[in-house]
Amino acid sequence: xxxxxxxxxxxxxxxxxxxxxxxxxxxxxxxxxxxxxxxxxxxxxxxxxxxxxxxxxxxxxxxxxxxxxxxxxxxxxxxxxxxxxxxxxxxxxxxxxxxxxxxxxxxxxxxxxxxxxxxxxxxxxxxxxxxxxxxxxxxxxxxxxxxxxxxxxxxxxxxxxxxxxxxxxxxxxxxxxxxxxxxxxxxxxxxxxxxxxxxxxxxxxxxxxxxxxxxxxxxxxxxxxxxxxxxxxxxxxxxxxxxxxxxxxxxxxxxxxxxxxxxxxxxxxxxxxxxxxxxxxxxxxxxxxxxxxxxxxxxxxxxxxxxxxxxxxxxxxxxxxxxxxxxxxxxxxxxxxxxxxxxxxxxxxxxxxxxxxxxxxxxxxxxxxxxxxxxxxxxxxxxxxxxxxxxxxxxxxxxxxxxxxxxxxxxxxxxxxxxxxxxxxxxxxxxxxxxxxxxxxxxxxxxxxxxxxxxxxxxxxxxxxxx
Amino acid sequence: xxxxxxxxxxxxxxxxxxxxxxxxxxxxxxxxxxxxxxxxxxxxxxxxxxxxxxxxxxxxxxxxxxxxxxxxxxxxxxxxxxxxxxxxxxxxxxxxxxxxxxxxxxxxxxxxxxxxxxxxxxxxxxxxxxxxxxxxxxxxxxxxxxxxxxxxxxxxxxxxxxxxxxxxxxxxxxxxxxxxxxxxxxxxxxxxxxxxxxxxxxxxxxxxxxxxxxxxxxxxxxxxxxxxxxxx
Numbered sequence: 001x002x003x004x005x006x007x008x009x010x011x012x013x014x015x016x017x018x019x020x021x022x023x024x025x026x027x028x029x030x031x032x033x034x035x036x037x038x039x040x041x042x043x044x045x046x047x048x049x050x051x052x053x054x055x056x057x058x059x060x061x062x063x064x065x066x067x068x069x070x071x072x073x074x075x076x077x078x079x080x081x082x083x084x085x086x087x088x089x090x091x092x093x094x095x096x097x098x099x100x101x102x103x104x105x106x107x108x109x110x111x112x113x114x115x116x117x118x119x120x121x122x123x124x125x126x127x128x129x130x131x132x133x134x135x136x137x138x139x140x141x142x143x144x145x146x147x148x149x150x151x152x153x154x155x156x157x158x159x160x161x162x163x164x165x166x167x168x169x170x171x172x173x174x175x176x177x178x179x180x181x182x183x184x185x186x187x188x189x190x191x192x193x194x195x196x197x198x199x200x201x202x203x204x205x206x207x208x209x210x211x212x213x214x215x216x217x218x219x220x221x222x223x224x225x226x227x228x229x230x231x232x233x234x235x236x237x238x239x240x241x242x243x244x245x246x247x248x249x250x251x252x253x254x255x256x257x258x259x260x261x262x263x264x265x266x267x268x269x270x271x272x273x274x275x276x277x278x279x280x281x282x283x284x285x286x287x288x289x290x291x292x293x294x295x296x297x298x299x300x301x302x303x304x305x306x307x308x309x310x311x312x313x314x315x316x317x318x319x320x321x322x323x324x325x326x327x328x329x330x331x332x333x334x335x336x337x338x339x340x341x342x343x344x345x346x347x348x349x350x351x352x353x354x355x356x357x358x359x360x361x362x363x364x365x366x367x368x369x370x371x372x373x374x375x376x377x378x379x380x381x382x383x384x385x386x387x388x389x390x391x392x393x394x395x396x397x398x399x400x401x402x403x404x405x406x407x408x409x410x411x412x413x414x415x416x417x418x419x420x421x422x423x424x425x426x427x428x429x430x431x432x433x434x435x436x437x438x439x440x441x442x443x444x445x446x447x448x449x450x451x452x453x454x455x456x457x458x459x460x461x462x463x464x465x466x467x
Numbered sequence: 468x469x470x471x472x473x474x475x476x477x478x479x480x481x482x483x484x485x486x487x488x489x490x491x492x493x494x495x496x497x498x499x500x501x502x503x504x505x506x507x508x509x510x511x512x513x514x515x516x517x518x519x520x521x522x523x524x525x526x527x528x529x530x531x532x533x534x535x536x537x538x539x540x541x542x543x544x545x546x547x548x549x550x551x552x553x554x555x556x557x558x559x560x561x562x563x564x565x566x567x568x569x570x571x572x573x574x575x576x577x578x579x580x581x582x583x584x585x586x587x588x589x590x591x592x593x594x595x596x597x598x599x600x601x602x603x604x605x606x607x608x609x610x611x612x613x614x615x616x617x618x619x620x621x622x623x624x625x626x627x628x629x630x631x632x633x634x635x636x637x638x639x640x641x642x643x644x645x646x647x648x649x650x651x652x653x654x655x656x657x658x659x660x661x662x663x664x665x666x667x668x669x670x671x672x673x674x675x676x677x678x679x680x681x682x683x684x685x686x687x688x689x690x691x692x693x694x695x696x697x698x699x
Contacts, residue, residue: 268558269560270597271560271563272563278566278567281563343564343567346519346550346554347567348540411539412539413539414537
């Protein structure tokens with residue numbers, strides 16, 4: 001007779017081992033970064049800050065009206081949340097399966113243990129952890145704010161219910177093609193739109209019933225069409241990407257493989273028709289893999305440019321100068337990173353070609369950032385506005401080209417100094433800030449145009465030039 | 468003509484010396500076997516020659532003129548590299564990988580297609596050209612990466628553990644291709660643990676131990692590698 005070991009025993013062995021390893025690594029990193037004296041002082045400062053804000057201070061009283069306002073809004077918005085919450089899980093399904101089924105759990109499933117039971121243990125562990133986090137968070141909010149406990153508990157209960165009933169749909173959606181995910185996202189947004197228009201809880205109730213029904217249909221097919229390599233790779237990344245370790249070792253934890261959001265299309269399997277197609281794809285893949293970082297960066301710059309419009313002219317222009325400089329610098333950093341990543345790293349580089357095809361993507365990003373600038377110039381319309389617009393664009397182009405030249409020099413290990421060009425780039429960024437007070441400065445775009453044309457002719461590496 | 472000159476090269480990571488005072492040269496058309504136990508520094512030396520790993524001192528010159536330190540882009544153009552683990556992109560098909568190599572090494576389209584046809588047939592990958600790497604077996608991925616590295620005509624070919632994952636027919640075919648490349652003037656630096664096979668291919672050997680050259684000479688004089696010891 002064959003005796004089978006209980007799956008939870010094997011699972012808890014793996015989890016205990018992982019916990020111990022992470023604890024050990026964190027302790028090592030902590031010891032490396034913080035000595036005991038600093039730790040004690042930090043604790044004292046943190047305790048002082050906490051007590052001064054929440055115990056001895058009257059900060060909470062100051063915010064009393066604000067909390068009441070929040071509570072009123074939260075009550076009326078409860079039904080909207082019921083309809084809106086699934087969007088969160090569908091959005092997440094573009095990036096992650098919703099539970100951490102790592103290579104260890106996968107290996108375990110190759111032993112005589114049921115994969116279904118291991119999956120269930122993984123998801124149950126996630127639910128218990130979420131429940132504990134919500135209880136702590138809810139407890140703190142109930143203790144520290146005047147918001148009613150029943151409202152907080154009903155919100156947390158709703159989120160937990162969605163955590164549970166969206167686990168299976170997110171897991172299955174993660175395995176699907178981009179267009180299918182996008183289709184479901186659109187459908188739920190549409191239901192939200194109808195719900196908001198009718199101002200009735202019916203849309204939310206129908207949606208939640210639909211999700212429960214989908215769960216019943218999907219559960220028997222839980223492991224059909226699962227891309228295990230993708231699931232385990234992403235789970236491994238989330239488990240071992242530890243912030244403290246990254247800080248202590250000064251290294252970025254990289255994913256072994258990064259799955260592009262564009263994969264799975266049959267059209268994309270066709271051979272390239274030209275070098276242009278290939279370059280386009282290479283950049284598209286690289287930027288697609290880093291889209292989270294790009295969205296965060298572009299979103300921050302966009303936010304800065306939108307928010308600063310409500311402050312003074314000077315402040316907006318300083319923000320614009322910083323945005324232009326940061327966008328050019330980050331573009332160059334991405335360019336270098338592209339050349340030092342994956343298979344491209346070991347291939348010869350025609351850097352001028354890579355630069356040429358990269359520029360198109362930079363323009364796309366730049367167009368998004370130009371929207372708040374155009375709105376600003378439209379609202380504050382003066383005779384200088386067209387000159388200012390051209391000045392901002394040419395300044396960016398100049399700084400961008402200098403930054404890319406610097407990147408090319410670094411990649412090619414060439415001994416070329418670009419101090420004058422870099423100095424000029426900084427001056428142009430500074431001048432963007434000054435146009436907030438002296439808009440006539442913007443006519444200097446003519447000088448930048450001349451410099452751009454000259455720098456095109458004196459590029460460190462021209463196409464076809466022997467290197 | 469000296470195709471590769473490695474002179475007093477050292478490489479370090481976090482103050483740990485991985486390569487220590489490595490010097491050797493390779494003539495055109497020669498095949499040098501880099502041997503040693505696991506962790507001896509063979510792959511590190513390859514990556515340092517390629518420029519993926521920064522050397523801390525020494526110089527590496529190709530074709531007597533192109534120094535890694537001041538003509539890096541041309542230097543890169545002169546090396547083709549077959550890594551131990553395939554570096555294939557999950558988003559490009561097999562054919563698209565070949566095209567990427569063709570573009571990077573500026574191969575004429577006709578020549579590229581001829582070579583693709585020949586190698587794909589030799590490695591029995593005709594029906595896999597439009598597949599993504601993740602749908603291929605490990606051995607097939609290795610074959611794809613091998614073809615990629617063999618497509619260009621570079622003065623220097625670096626091959627790291629070429630026979631891992633290949634079936635016996637593919638191994639024989641690759642051996643044949645390596646010999647053909649060498650006969651056409653390409654210098655080949657390769658690492659392998661298949662010591663019997665290496666004697667058939669290489670002219671000379673260079674044995675590494677703990678990042679240092681332990682011995683070098685004619686392949687006929689090569690006996691075996693030393694076992695790695697805790698006390699070394």
